[in-house]
Amino acid sequence: MARFSTAEAIRQLMQMDTDTDEDSVADSDANDSGDGEYLPGAGAGTASDTSDHVSGESQESEDVTTSDEEPVNEPTATVNTRGRATARGRTRGRPRRSVGRGRGTHNASDSRQPTAADQPSDGTNTIVDRTGRQWATESPAVHRRQVQDIIRQQPGVTSQGRKASIKEVFQLYVSQDILSIVIRETNREAERCYQQWNSIHPDNQKRWKELDWEECEAFIGLLLLAGVYRGNQESLEELWSRKCGRPVFLATMSLKRFKMILRFCRFDNKNTREERRATDKLAAIRDVWTMFVSTLRIYYIPGTDLTVDEQLVPFRGRCPFRQYIPSKPAKYGIKVWWCCDSATSYPLNAEVYLGRQPNEVRDHDQGARVVKTLVSPWYKSGRNVVGDNLFTGIALAEELLTQGLTYVGTMRKNKRDIPPSMIAKSNDELSSTFAFDGNKTLVSYVTKKRKSVVLLSTMHHDKAVDGPKQKPEIILHYNSTKSGVDNMDHLACVYSCKRKINRWPMVLFFNILDTAAIASFVIWMCNNPDWNKSSKAIRRRQFIVSLGESLVVPLIRRRVDNPAQLRRPIMDAIQLLELDSGELETRSERPPPANRTQGRCHLCPREIDRKTRKFCDKCHRPACPAHSVNKSNVLCDKCS
Numbered sequence: 295m296a297r298f299s300t301a302e303a304i305r306q307l308m309q310m311d312t313d314t315d316e317d318s319v320a321d322s323d324a325n326d327s328g329d330g331e332y333l334p335g336a337g338a339g340t341a342s343d344t345s346d347h348v349s350g351e352s353q354e355s356e357d358v359t360t361s362d363e364e365p366v367n368e369p370t371a372t373v374n375t376r377g378r379a380t381a382r383g384r385t386r387g388r389p390r391r392s393v394g395r396g397r398g399t400h401n402a403s404d405s406r407q408p409t410a411a412d413q414p415s416d417g418t419n420t421i422v423d424r425t426g427r428q429w430a431t432e433s434p435a436v437h438r439r440q441v442q443d444i445i446r447q448q449p450g451v452t453s454q455g456r457k458a459s460i461k462e463v464f465q466l467y468v469s470q471d472i473l474s475i476v477i478r479e480t481n482r483e484a485e486r487c488y489q490q491w492n493s494i495h496p497d498n499q500k501r502w503k504e505l506d507w508e509e510c511e512a513f514i515g516l517l518l519l520a521g522v523y524r525g526n527q528e529s530l531e532e533l534w535s536r537k538c539g540r541p542v543f544l545a546t547m548s549l550k551r552f553k554m555i556l557r558f559c560r561f562d563n564k565n566t567r568e569e570r571r572a573t574d575k576l577a578a579i580r581d582v583w584t585m586f587v588s589t590l591r592i593y594y595i596p597g598t599d600l601t602v603d604e605q606l607v608p609f610r611g612r613c614p615f616r617q618y619i620p621s622k623p624a625k626y627g628i629k630v631w632w633c634c635d636s637a638t639s640y641p642l643n644a645e646v647y648l649g650r651q652p653n654e655v656r657d658h659d660q661g662a663r664v665v666k667t668l669v670s671p672w673y674k675s676g677r678n679v680v681g682d683n684l685f686t687g688i689a690l691a692e693e694l695l696t697q698g699l700t701y702v703g704t705m706r707k708n709k710r711d712i713p714p715s716m717i718a719k720s721n722d723e724l725s726s727t728f729a730f731d732g733n734k735t736l737v738s739y740v741t742k743k744r745k746s747v748v749l750l751s752t753m754h755h756d757k758a759v760d761g762p763k764q765k766p767e768i769i770l771h772y773n774s775t776k777s778g779v780d781n782m783d784h785l786a787c788v789y790s791c792k793r794k795i796n797r798w799p800m801v802l803f804f805n806i807l808d809t810a811a812i813a814s815f816v817i818w819m820c821n822n823p824d825w826n827k828s829s830k831a832i833r834r835r836q837f838i839v840s841l842g843e844s845l846v847v848p849l850i851r852r853r854v855d856n857p858a859q860l861r862r863p864i865m866d867a868i869q870l871l872e873l874d875s876g877e878l879e880t881r882s883e884r885p886p887p888a889n890r891t892q893g894r895c896h897l898c899p900r901e902i903d904r905k906t907r908k909f910c911d912k913c914h915r916p917a918c919p920a921h922s923v924n925k926s927n928v929l930c931d932k933c934s
Contacts, residue, residue: 421729424710427688429729429736433756440733442700443753445676447595449635451820455593460837461844463817467589467810472582473510479560480505487558505555508849512546513555515845517807519543521791522838541867545853546846561799575614575648579799586806587644591671593817599636600672601778602665602681604629604647605786607805613798615648628801633668634778636680640816641782641809643668646802661685666693674698678753680775687711688734691752695733700753702772705736712736712748719744726766728757737766785812789838811838857913862897897921897930 420428457463484502492499519542520526525533533539534549543552561579562570570577608624609616617629629647634640645667650656657663665685669677678700686703688711694701707717716727716738723743729736733752740746751768758767786808795801815837819825826833850868853860860868891907893916898904906918910930917930 421713421715423713429713429731433730442676442695442698445598449595449597451817452593455817456821460841464814464841466593467813472585475582477505477510479562480558483560484558512846512849515842516543516546517791518838519842522789522835526790526793536863541870545850545867545871573652576646579802591642594640596635596642597637599678599680599775600669601634601636602668603779605632605783607801609798609801611796631664632779634782636775636778638816639778639782641813662687662690686750691750695752702751702753705748705750724763737768739766739769782812
């Protein structure tokens with residue numbers, strides 16, 4: 295027996311294995327050629343269109359083995375390693391008929407997943423962008439559903455949001471903590487202004503009547519009612535007019551009182567504002583804004599898609615962070631970033647754009663930072679984020695994937711991450727060009743001649759198209775989920791309580807009330823889906839009307855308890871509201887006035903100023919002969 299060294303023995307064994315592999319390959323080629331039928335690509339070791347991708351392990355080994363042919367110029371490892379090398383089992387790599395969220399159905403031409411052997415050897419299977427990144431032109435195999443595609447929460451109202459009345463639902467957002475700040479700071483500002491007046495005018499002293507809970511709620515209720523009646527652009531005098539106004543305004547409070555509350559309404563201590571404004575431009579309303587935004591995501595669980603976009607709150611007054619956006623209808627205003635549920639337009643999170651804060655550096659890549667800030671409460675939840683070209687970027691999509699979120703959005707064509715061939719102007723009309731890189735998919739769709747739109751998705755991984763215009767499913771999904779914030783902004787503008795005012799904190803407070811009304815309506819309809827089902831087209835209007843009336847009724851009842859202070863127009867307005875007229879009559883009965891021989895008729899207009907010595911026998915109020923039933927037993931027209 296020949297003796298070999300260790301190195302020589304290893305070399306001989308390796309040579310024997312190589313010869314055996316070559317013989318087995320030659321035998322299999324001979325067997326295949328004996329069938330008498332030629333299959334395209336069979337010589338390269340690929341399966342036919344009707345074969346199963348995981349029917350044997352020998353097929354997958356061909357994807358990763360080397361040959362004597364010229365190597366294929368494939369993308370980097372991030373393209374084909376996701377799920378391809380690990381699909382060894384019988385079910386993990388098998389394409390599914392219903393592949394779950396975002397993947398849709400495949401076309402007949404895409405029913406077979408591409409393998410490495412399918413790619414041509416001349417390098418035409420990849421395209422390169424301006425950063426040097428290589429994109430594959432064939433879609434990767436669909437394997438096991440990833441973490442970012444699994445949602446473990448049922449969307450809807452939480453247990454804390456199930457309330458029995460409309461007012462209780464609204465108070466979830468405009469809470470007692472917010473109202474306590476408004477009441478405290480409004481009284482503080484009014485006292486400061488009145489003290490300043492009294493010091494200048496010692497002969498004409500004035501005293502401020504403190505704002506309380508019922509008045510503050512009634513003030514908010516009147517603002518909401520003015521919005522639903524489209525009276526936010528009318529003058530206050532018209533709203534309180536006896537001829538053309540609404541009786542609810544006259545019955546709730548006087549016009550002068552409403553103007554005073556609107557004038558002194560504040561949300562922070564003015565004495566310490568300068569110190570806080572040195573580090574925060576939103577100091578004038580920061581506490582109220584933070585408390586409101588923090589309550590939005592407590593009472594509602596969003597669905598599968600979250601929309602991130604901007605809202606421009608109209609305002610043309612002085613503001614250190616006022617924006618000019620010519621594409622918006624208002625053009626000038628305060629910009630607010632919003633994250634909303636795509637299905638219901640429920641507001642979930644918000645951030646006011648303040649520009650560069652004092653003593654801070656300029657914010658680079660602001661769009662990505664805004665998206666990550668707004669959607670951070672839903673990390674690891676498996677949801678999808680939808681944004682426009684202001685936010686979309688490859689780095690943002692990759693970072694969201696690491697946090698268990700997918701992303702779909704349009705891209706600006708000047709991005710370096712888009713291959714030049716995808717924005718070529720010679721593409722056929724209604725055609726689509728796809729590019730794949732791991733979990734990322736780019737699609738360029740030519741809408742009309744010389745015009746195309748580019749989208750990025752980490753939720754879709756195929757070339758599925760649909761409809762007569764052959765639109766990619768990425769575009770169809772984006773179109774169906776992109777309007778969450780825009781719809782919320784539209785709802786806020788239809789019935790808005792915003793009034794013309796020169797103080798920007800009040801503008802944001804009006805926007806808080808409008809947004810709280812929208813969120814309350816979504817919660818209420820989820821709890822009561824059959825509420826006012828017969829008048830479905832105006833249910834939101836009826837909701838705001840019911841909300842405003844529930845806020846003003848307590849103050850009206852308090853005024854009814856003191857009928858001596860109510861004049862005839864106020865009494866008439868209360869009776870027009872049909873607010874317990876019987877209760878008003880019983881409470882109007884009072885003992886006769888002591889040591890009173892004369893008074894002004896309570897039914898005559900004040901400008902007539904008609905005095906009388908007769909009093910009604912029932913309500914004991916002055917009544918002139920013109921408003922008395924008879925002379926013996928005096929009964930005014932109301933009591934009769």
